Amino acid sequence: MCRGTMNKIEPGIGISRRYLHDEVADRIRDLIRSGEMEPKARINEGELTERFGISRTPLREAIKILATEGLLELLPNRGARVASISDTELEEMMEVIAGLEATAGDLACRTITAAEVDAIVVDHEAMVVAWKAGDEAGYFSHNRRIHEAIMAASRNTVLANIYESLSGRIQRSRYSAHQTTDQWSRAVAEHERMIELLRARDGAALAVLMREHIRGKKSVIAANYGTAEVA
Amino acid sequence: MCRGTMNKIEPGIGISRRYLHDEVADRIRDLIRSGEMEPKARINEGELTERFGISRTPLREAIKILATEGLLELLPNRGARVASISDTELEEMMEVIAGLEATAGDLACRTITAAEVDAIVVDHEAMVVAWKAGDEAGYFSHNRRIHEAIMAASRNTVLANIYESLSGRIQRSRYSAHQTTDQWSRAVAEHERMIELLRARDGAALAVLMREHIRGKKSVIAANYGTAEVA
DNA sequence: CCGCTGAATTTTGAATACAATTCCGGAAAG
DNA sequence: CTTTCCGGAATTGTATTCAAAATTCAGCGG
Numbered sequence: 445m446c447r448g449t450m451n452k453i454e455p456g457i458g459i460s461r462r463y464l465h466d467e468v469a470d471r472i473r474d475l476i477r478s479g480e481m482e483p484k485a486r487i488n489e490g491e492l493t494e495r496f497g498i499s500r501t502p503l504r505e506a507i508k509i510l511a512t513e514g515l516l517e518l519l520p521n522r523g524a525r526v527a528s529i530s531d532t533e534l535e536e537m538m539e540v541i542a543g544l545e546a547t548a549g550d551l552a553c554r555t556i557t558a559a560e561v562d563a564i565v566v567d568h569e570a571m572v573v574a575w576k577a578g579d580e581a582g583y584f585s586h587n588r589r590i591h592e593a594i595m596a597a598s599r600n601t602v603l604a605n606i607y608e609s610l611s612g613r614i615q616r617s618r619y620s621a622h623q624t625t626d627q628w629s630r631a632v633a634e635h636e637r638m639i640e641l642l643r644a645r646d647g648a649a650l651a652v653l654m655r656e657h658i659r660g661k662k663s664v665i666a667a668n669y670g671t672a673e674v675a
Numbered sequence: 676m677c678r679g680t681m682n683k684i685e686p687g688i689g690i691s692r693r694y695l696h697d698e699v700a701d702r703i704r705d706l707i708r709s710g711e712m713e714p715k716a717r718i719n720e721g722e723l724t725e726r727f728g729i730s731r732t733p734l735r736e737a738i739k740i741l742a743t744e745g746l747l748e749l750l751p752n753r754g755a756r757v758a759s760i761s762d763t764e765l766e767e768m769m770e771v772i773a774g775l776e777a778t779a780g781d782l783a784c785r786t787i788t789a790a791e792v793d794a795i796v797v798d799h800e801a802m803v804v805a806w807k808a809g810d811e812a813g814y815f816s817h818n819r820r821i822h823e824a825i826m827a828a829s830r831n832t833v834l835a836n837i838y839e840s841l842s843g844r845i846q847r848s849r850y851s852a853h854q855t856t857d858q859w860s861r862a863v864a865e866h867e868r869m870i871e872l873l874r875a876r877d878g879a880a881l882a883v884l885m886r887e888h889i890r891g892k893k894s895v896i897a898a899n900y901g902t903a904e905v906a
Numbered sequence: 907c908c909g910c911t912g913a914a915t916t917t918t919g920a921a922t923a924c925a926a927t928t929c930c931g932g933a934a935a936g
Numbered sequence: 937c938t939t940t941c942c943g944g945a946a947t948t949g950t951a952t953t954c955a956a957a958a959t960t961c962a963g964c965g966g
Contacts, residue, residue: 462751464920465739489948499921501732504949505739508696512743520694521927523948536833539782540775543834547774550886602767603774606837648883655781655882695950720918730951735919752957754918 465505468496472510473612476526483528483615487516514613529615535662537610542658544607545591546651549638552597553647561642564593568635575628590635594642594654623661631661696736699727703741704843707757714759714846718747745844760846766893768841773889775838776822777882780869783828784878792873795824799866806859821866825873825885854892862892 472492475481487507489500496503507524510516516524529537567586574582595604623631634657641650703723706712718738720731727734738755741747748758760768798817805813826835854862865888872881 463749490946500948501920501922505736508736508739509743512740518694521948522929533833536831539831540778540834540837543774543778543781544771546777546882547771547886550774551770600767600770602764602841603771606771606841610833610837648886651777651886652879652883655778655879721916731918732950732952752918753959 464498464502465509468492468498468502468506469509471496472506473515476515476615477612479615481526483526485526486522487524487526489523513609527613529613534614537614538658538662541607541610542655544603544610545594545658546655547603548595548598548600548607549641549650549654550598550647551600551603552594553642553645553650555599556594556597556642560593560597561639564590564642565639567593568639571635572632575632587631594638627661631657634660695729695733696740699723699729699733699737700740702727703737704746707746707846708843712757714757716757717753718755718757720754744840758844760844765845768845769889769893772838772841773886775834775841776825776889777886778834779826779829779831779838780872780881780885781878782831782834783825784873784876784881786830787825787828787873791824791828792870795821795873796870798824799863799870802866803863806863818862825869858892862888865891 472481489503493500493503507516507518511518511524515527517527518524567589571583571586571590574580574586595607598604634653637653638650638657641653703712712718720734724731724734738747738749742749742755746758747755749755798820802814802817802821805811805817826838829835865884868884869881869888872884
């Protein structure tokens, strides 16, 4: 059998995987994000244990973890399947994400540095350029970086973790990613106002703006979350 | 109320067949909340399996779930222990909770009914009475009900679940629960303003107020969460 | 007295074994 | 032809076993 337990601490190579179930959970996350396992797909333990070359114990632990994260759902005596997100649940998640980003904006105003604001400005301008060039991937990439920069500037790891977990639950290919010129010009204007408010350190106003900003481009952001994982 | 990972029962089937690991997770949650297992306390698998009369497999699955929720932390090759919350992490959690409540307030303005607002008014008045009578438990109970009512009025289960999970991570007996008269009168005034804004359906303003309201009584709320579990 | 060493014991991580439920296919009845 | 009911196979839930790491503690030397 493939009993060769290999996961010793390998010097120089990334993070030493302490638990088999963590590694398995990561791999299943990738399978879901890459689309190889689609929503509603049943998890077959035998298939995955053979694929990963492990026993059922760590696999089942990984399943429990992913179910707690909301990526899988458990069916009593019938195993688990990839969680599917209903339209209403997606709406709810987007509202929560909007709230988390609003909170991040509010907090970021407390301690963000001028250099960080400048970096956001750079990304914003690059985003505009990408849009004008029709470079959709570049547009989303820079847009994403802006929002991540604000999240990072909040200096709140609890917030960032919840945000990342929620973002990760949004599957890819759920919404098409195109936005109208109206949506785009509004988004750009809002970004510019965000930068102003960051400079002015007006957390309360920024929070309100962020919430509205996310609401204004729900579908676009949903698509962005879905595809950004690959990059 | 012990809420575990809620596995939905298929419609039509009357008997809810629970998972052993869910039951175990609930019991460990209770042990932590009741204070029987204090932060930093190590989890001894042999001890708990004997106590619960089960094998190590479901126990270990429960441990993974609780670790994912943030209630336990895993120590490689050394098992798990009850997670302890540092001061900075508690600060971070309270900011996130403030943001979640702000979001709830914003959303509640969309669909809250007059009857729900009236119920909040009733609780608010009872809360004032309890305070004047020196009934601290009653005060916290009604205060809590008000915030839960707003959360429920948000009609957002994703939001409510995250809120509940975060609240649940705040241990008891971490802060003393007394607040000064100044804090109290301010809280009452804020509650009254909250009711006004709910009636006016002014979500944006309510969000700002909620965030400030929670910030203004961080320690009190932390204590409230900690003790409310018993009731 | 102290700390160090190393073997015995305990405890954890992972694999395997066993038990119970569900799934699936075919035969029989309507 | 459809439905229902059985029985075996497959899959899941739980217990047990095996292996590796950590902990304990007696013996040793400084």
